[in-house]
Amino acid sequence: MSTENNMPNGTEQEGVENAQVSEDTTAQEHSDAGQSDAEARIAELQAELDRVSKNLGASRRFERNAKETRTALETEVSELRAFKERAEKAESLLNEQAIERALTEAATAAKAKNVKMVVSKLVDRTAIKVENGVANAEDVEAQMLKTKEEFADQFDVTPVPDVARAAEGSPVGGYAKELDACKTTADIEAVMRKYGKR
Secondary structure (H helix, E strand, O other), X not given: OOHHHHOOOHHHHHHHHXXXXXXXHHHHHHHHHHHHHHHHHHHHHHHHHHHHHHHHXXXXXXXXXXXXXXXXXXXXXXXXXXXXXXXXXXXXXXXXXXXXXXXXXXXXHOOEOOHHHHHHHHOOHHHOOEEOOEEOHHHHHHHHHHHHHHOHHHEOXXXXXXXXXXXXXXXXXXXXXXXXXXOOHHHHHHHHHHOOOO
């Protein structure tokens, strides 16, 4: 076999070269199209990445703001609770002082031998209501009378004087004269009880 037979002739050589060029052109076109598609896809992905990055940044800012807001709110709630506790303690203290004052006056008027002991140990303070910083007078009086009945030995008992009758022809009776002669609230109460006015 000769080598000349295996070699393509000039026309065949051109056809092969043309086919090769055509294949190269097609491959180049495919490569260019593929590269163009890849670049478009890269641009899409880059845009998506930018969008996700912005969203992530916004999300992080929101999370940071949410944490700061939560911390501020927790601090405010804590301060309000502390204020409420202080206000309740102050109100309780004022109520106790109002009860103390009212009971001290009532025990003094009832002639307690030891006012402090009667007020602090013998009277049921829980039965006395306080409104607007003032102890209810009826509750105080009821508790003092109850204490005086239960612990009579702790009070100086003023004997109830005999009823003095008005003299014949005198328009003023003994009740009015006795009231005029009273020097303390306890004396007035004793006279009123004596004549059934209380």
